[in-house]
Amino acid sequence: MATGRLGVGETLGALNATLGPGGPVWIKETRTRHLRSRDFLAPRRALQARFNDGQVPEHVLHALDCLQGPGVAPVLRCAPTPAGLSLQLQRPAVFERVLSAVAAYTTPASPASPGQRVLLHCPALRSSHCALRLSQLRTVLVADHLARALRVHGVCVRLVPAVRDPHMLTFLQQLRVDWPAASERASSHTLRSHALAELTSSYDGRALSPGILGRLCLKELMEEQGCTPGYDPNLDNCLVTEDLLSALAELQEALWHWPEDSHPGLAGVPDTGTDSCLVIHVVSCEEEFQQQKLDLLWWKLVDKAPLRQKHLVCGPVKVAGAPGTLMTAPEYYEFRHAQVCKASALKHGGDLAQDPAWTEIFSVLSVATIKFEMLGTAPQSQILLALADSNISTKGTKSGTFVMYNCARLATLFESYKCSLEQGLYPTFPPVSSLDFSLLHDEGEWLLLFNSILPFPDLLSQTAVLDCTAPGLHIAARTEMMCKFLVQLSMDFSSYYNRVHILGEPRPHLFGQMFVRLQLLRAVREVLHTGLAMLGLPPLSHI
Numbered sequence: 305m306a307t308g309r310l311g312v313g314e315t316l317g318a319l320n321a322t323l324g325p326g327g328p329v330w331i332k333e334t335r336t337r338h339l340r341s342r343d344f345l346a347p348r349r350a351l352q353a354r355f356n357d358g359q360v361p362e363h364v365l366h367a368l369d370c371l372q373g374p375g376v377a378p379v380l381r382c383a384p385t386p387a388g389l390s391l392q393l394q395r396p397a398v399f400e401r402v403l404s405a406v407a408a409y410t411t412p413a414s415p416a417s418p419g420q421r422v423l424l425h426c427p428a429l430r431s432s433h434c435a436l437r438l439s440q441l442r443t444v445l446v447a448d449h450l451a452r453a454l455r456v457h458g459v460c461v462r463l464v465p466a467v468r469d470p471h472m473l474t475f476l477q478q479l480r481v482d483w484p485a486a487s488e489r490a491s492s493h494t495l496r497s498h499a500l501a502e503l504t505s506s507y508d509g510r511a512l513s514p515g516i517l518g519r520l521c522l523k524e525l526m527e528e529q530g531c532t533p534g535y536d537p538n539l540d541n542c543l544v545t546e547d548l549l550s551a552l553a554e555l556q557e558a559l560w561h562w563p564e565d566s567h568p569g570l571a572g573v574p575d576t577g578t579d580s581c582l583v584i585h586v587v588s589c590e591e592e593f594q595q596q597k598l599d600l601l602w603w604k605l606v607d608k609a610p611l612r613q614k615h616l617v618c619g620p621v622k623v624a625g626a627p628g629t630l631m632t633a634p635e636y637y638e639f640r641h642a643q644v645c646k647a648s649a650l651k652h653g654g655d656l657a658q659d660p661a662w663t664e665i666f667s668v669l670s671v672a673t674i675k676f677e678m679l680g681t682a683p684q685s686q687i688l689l690a691l692a693d694s695n696i697s698t699k700g701t702k703s704g705t706f707v708m709y710n711c712a713r714l715a716t717l718f719e720s721y722k723c724s725l726e727q728g729l730y731p732t733f734p735p736v737s738s739l740d741f742s743l744l745h746d747e748g749e750w751l752l753l754f755n756s757i758l759p760f761p762d763l764l765s766q767t768a769v770l771d772c773t774a775p776g777l778h779i780a781a782r783t784e785m786m787c788k789f790l791v792q793l794s795m796d797f798s799s800y801y802n803r804v805h806i807l808g809e810p811r812p813h814l815f816g817q818m819f820v821r822l823q824l825l826r827a828v829r830e831v832l833h834t835g836l837a838m839l840g841l842p843p844l845s846h847i
Contacts, residue, residue, distance in 0.1 A: 309408040310401050312759045314375030319344060319391070322367045326354055330391075334755055336747060342390035343754065351388055360389060377401075377758075395750060399741040399824075402757055406827045410834040412768070413761035415458040421581040422770070423558055423610075424451055425464045427591055427598075429483065430551065433472040434634060438621040439588040441633035442687065445678045446618055447586040448481045449783050452838050457768035464558045465551065475634060480671050480840040495549050495556070499605055517544045522600050534615070534777025535596055542597045552602055559583070559610060582772050583610045584779060592617050596777075612772060614779035619686040621678070639691065641670040644705070648847075668844060672704030675839050680787035684780065704787075708844050710794040711836065713801060714829045715845040720807055721822065729810040734819060743817045748800035749824055756793045757827045760834070763789055767838070790835045797828055 312332055319330040329350040333339050352358035368382040368391065378394040402409060426447040428440035436444075451461045466486030467473050476483050499517060520542045526535060542548075559581060587595045592615060602609045623631060631639070644666050681687050724730045744750070767785050806821050808814045833843050 308374060309405065309761065310377045310398065310758060311375040311413055311761065313413060313762050314373065315377045316344070318371055318373045318376045319346070319368070322364060322371060323354060323360075324364070329354060332759075336751060339750060339754065340747060341392070342385075343393045344391040345387060346389035346391075348386070348388040360384070365389075396742040396744070398758070399744050399749075399753060400739075402753060403739075403741065403820075403823050403827055404736050406757075406830055409757050409760050409827065410764075410830050411761060412457050412764040414765050418458075419460070419580065420458070421460045421462070421562065422454055423462045423464060423555070423581055423583045425555060425583065425585045427465075427551070427585065427587055427595060429465055429467055429472065430547075431472075433469060433475045434632060436472075436475075436633040437588070437590075438623075438631060438633060438636060438689070439590060439618065441636070442618045442621050442678045442683075443586045443588050443591075444476070444481060444483075445479070445675060446616070446683050446781070446783050448483065449675075449679055449786070449839060450584075450586070450616075450781055452482075452840065453764075453767040453783070453786075454770075456764060456838065459768065460562070462558050462562060465554050475637075478637065478667070478671070479674070480668075480842075482840060489550050489554070495553050495605055496546075499544055499549060515545055517546065517549070519543055520601065520604060522597060525600050525604055533775065535600075536593055539593075539596060539600070542601060544601065548598065548601065552598060552605065555583075555602065556606055556609075581610060581612070582770070583613045584616055584770070585613065586616045586618070588618050589620055613777075614770075614772060615777050616683060616779050616781055618683045619681075621687045621689060624688050624690045636689075637670060637674065640673050641666060644669045644673070665844060665847065668842060669705055669708055669847070672708050672839075672841055674704070675841065676704030676707065676787050676791070679783055679839065680791070682782070682784045704841075706798075707790050707794045707832075707836075708841070709847050710798055710801075711832055712844045712847045714797070714825060714832065715843065717801075717806060717825065718822075718829070719845070724807065724810070730807075730818075731815060733822070736823060739820045739823060740816055741820060743820050744824060746800070746804060748796065748804065749821070751796050752793075752800060752824060752828055755796065756789075757831055760789075760831050764834075764838075786835055786838050790832065790839075793828070793832060793835070797825075797832075 316328070316330050316332065320328045323329055323346070329346045330344050331347070333343055333345060338345070348358055351360060355361070365382060365384075368389070369379060371379045378397045380392045380394045382389060382391040384390075424447050426443055428436065428443050431440060447463070451463060454461050463484055466484040467476065468486050468488070473483075473485055496517070522539045522542050526539065585595050585599070595615065599613050602613075648662070648666065677689060678687065721730060725732065744753075763785060767782060770779060770781060772779065804821070806818065806825065808818050836843060
């Protein structure tokens with residue numbers, strides 16, 4: 305049997321290369337009705353643009369039928385159809401290749417360059433936890449998820465600011481946000497001395513208020529620096545305070561002093577200063593104007609300030625039906641937690657919130673609900689929160705609760721197999737090499753493998769993509785991809801699990817199909833757990 309990880313990207317690349325010079329033509333099918341007859345399609349219109357009258361030469365068709373290469377999935381047939389060129393894979397062979405090496409499909413398709421460093425700055429964490437707005441909570445969750453995605457991809461990440469408020473730390477732990485803590489502020493003495501030499505001590509001829517060290521004209525600085533497009537043209541004067549200098553000092557300290565054990569990829573890599581580091585400020589749209597001032601102040605007061613500063617701006621978060629409601633982040637958590645407890649009491653009876661065995665489960669379900677609401681939409685788009693109980697129901701297919709429910713169903717399935725094994729009803733799981741993968745012929749089984757397991761390495765890589773070379777101040781991140789993927793995976797698994805009986809009668813002639821299905825669902829479980837870990841969520845064994 306051939307070895308090596310199969311890849312959707314590698315297969316599409318080989319298919320497009322076979323058609324000759326030109327842009328990409330082939331698409332991967334995802335819908336059930338299309339997957340009944342094909343796995344990839346070269347649409348007729350695209351073929352007509354590439355070839356005269358859309359007639360694909362015979363030698364090209366022959367090359368597609370015999371397609372091979374590193375990471376390329378084996379082809380069964382390729383034939384012209386009214387929709388275009390339809391290509392179907394050798395599905396039993398693909399099942400065998402993938403399910404015989406599950407661990408290879410839970411790591412990114414392409415690791416980052418050695419020594420790559422990103423400093424993620426989330427100004428919202430300088431706020432008091434009880435005053436943290438929903439839009440600020442969104443920036444915290446986006447920064448946390450982005451940090452996890454980058455680290456899985458092999459990037460060295462530093463998080464700023466380190467949190468000093470113990471109440472904020474407790475809240476972040478409640479949300480399962482992994483953020484550093486600090487006991488004291490970074491020293492701003494050097495910056496203060498430099499700032500006093502640069503600042504004007506009056507504002508429009510008036511004396512400055514107490515607590516303000518001086519004024520800096522940003523408009524002149526922007527003209528001198530030739531600042532990147534994206535900065536607000538209304539930026540004029542910046543009133544410099546001790547708090548502003550303290551924030552700047554912490555950023556500078558983090559930029560220049562990376563922990564020696566922060567990433568093994570940095571071992572032996574010389575410190576090239578600020579040029580090799582990308583600084584990303586994750587801010588709400590309300591905070592961006594102030595952050596732009598801090599950017600410019602950094603350039604003004606520090607000779608070797610970072611050349612690459614980007615802003616990841618998150619859109620507003622509003623509450624549906626209550627435009628004037630100013631719900632804080634802790635209030636939002638408590639509201640969702642109360643809904644989870646209420647829903648569980650209705651389902652199971654009794655006041656489970658007082659049961660220590662359920663405390664952790666309710667906490668995870670509450671956080672899952674919040675994270676899927678906050679991260680399931682592209683960061684730059686507005687979020688409209690619907691606070692109805694339906695958002696925490698296991699029956700809805702779009703919520704974090706639904707994903708965790710299906711995670712628990714998978715755990716229950718394997719626990720049931722383990723119990724039956726101990727009772728002597730089923731034999732020990734055989735070596736994967738002995739399984740007959742041709743027994744996987746249900747359309748739901750191919751849907752799980754082809755849409756979830758096979759493309760997962762590419763997804764892990766895509767969630768860490770940051771286009772830091774694009775011109776302008778702003779940068780985009782695709783932090784919504786993981787939530788959408790996990791929801792779709794859960795929907796496909798739920799549909800399959802409701803329709804197909806996995807643990808059949810304990811009869812020897814049925815064991816072959818049972819074991820090969822269990823191996824498929826083992827892979828689904830590993831992908832699901834890896835995806836949840838990217839969101840800081842632990843798997844649940846029951847709900």
